[in-house]
Amino acid sequence: MQVVNYRIPSTPIDQYENYTIEVLRLALEKTRASYGDYQLRPLPEGVNRLRAKKALASNEYSDLVIEDSYDGSESADVSYIEFPIDLGVLSYRVCFVNPDVAPVVAAAKTLEELKRYRILQGIHWADTKVLNANGFKTLEVFAYKSSFRMVASGRADLFCLGASQIMNEYLNNNTGLQLSINDSFYFYYKLPRFFFLSSRSKVLKRRIEQGLLLAYQDQSLQALWDKNFLTSLRFIQLDKRKKFALNNPLNSHLNPAYEQYFAPLPEITQAIDTSSKK
Structure with a gap:
């Protein structure tokens, strides 16, 4: 066997x-x-x-x-x-957003506008290299669970996950945080x-x-x-x-x-x- x-x-x-x-x-x-x-x-x-x-x-x-x-x-x-x-499915990235910047992020029409904001990523994620190569500012977080608290409190602007992951993470990590999901765009990279x-x-x-x-x-x-x-x-x-x-x-x-x-x-x-x- x-x-x-x-x-x-x-x-x-x-x-x-x-x-x-x-x-x-x-x-x-x-x-x-x-x-x-x-x-x-x-x-x-x-x-x-x-x-x-x-x-x-x-x-x-x-x-x-x-x-x-x-x-x-x-x-x-x-x-x-x-x-x-x-x-x-993880090639499609949807973002949690800091509520303080959510309105201006939602109004963004170009990638250049979005490059103003700090994007959280897990430590050693391939996504970090992809985002950096495309001119984005990133912040790597070792403790995955803390990412939700950081974006909700404004210590970062965006935290992006696969489109298939957002609902599950939203439902299971939202206690006392009032997480906000951007609903205006998604990133796509293979x-x-x-x-x-x-x-x-x-x-x-x-x-x-x-x-x-x-x-x-x-x-x-x-x-x-x-x-x-x-x-x-x-x-x-x-x-x-x-x-x-x-x-x-x-x-x-x-x-x-x-x-x-x-x-x-x-x-x-x-x-x-x-x-x-x-």
Whole structure:
């Protein structure tokens, strides 16, 4: 039986990280007939994303699989599967906004106007490099939970997350904060999220890659995506927002074939909005 190690979600309510575990399980199920049984084994509690990424390079845990943004800095000891496991949903970034600047941010017509404001990001997020490359001022925060308090209190102006994450974070981090969500725009930059493994895990890499393609072809992956994200996308209504497209220089050496699997989110949210009115 193949034992596959994975990192447990940072918090039990982290919908996105729970989704990635479901995707991993789905890929392994799709290949059970050809590769045999498997067991998913969680890493010890407290192993964060950065520590897990280092563990891949050292092969501290055999057949470890984690998901992360591609940033072009992977070592030769780490490999990745060029399939965007979230179908590109985190490429669409919606922002919490400091209430004091919310009106002027909402009135912004150009990227240059938005570059006046400080954008919070988590420590070592690929988004920080993308935003900096596009001329934005960023502030990295080590404690993710404190980001909500910082933007609500005015210690930063914007805190941007994936469109699929905003509703869950709003509902679970708003106690006493009166969080405000900007509803006028979203940033878009191609931010593929891949499964990463040790370069030694060649058989497991082939298995997961085949499983992802099978799940995509029979649409069970899309069904899982719908179950996890459609409600959030209905809440955020991308089709009613202005799009600000940014360049992601981290992808410059990446094969663009992964883009064929990206879901067309504004069109999907428009269809959701239309169907909900019938």
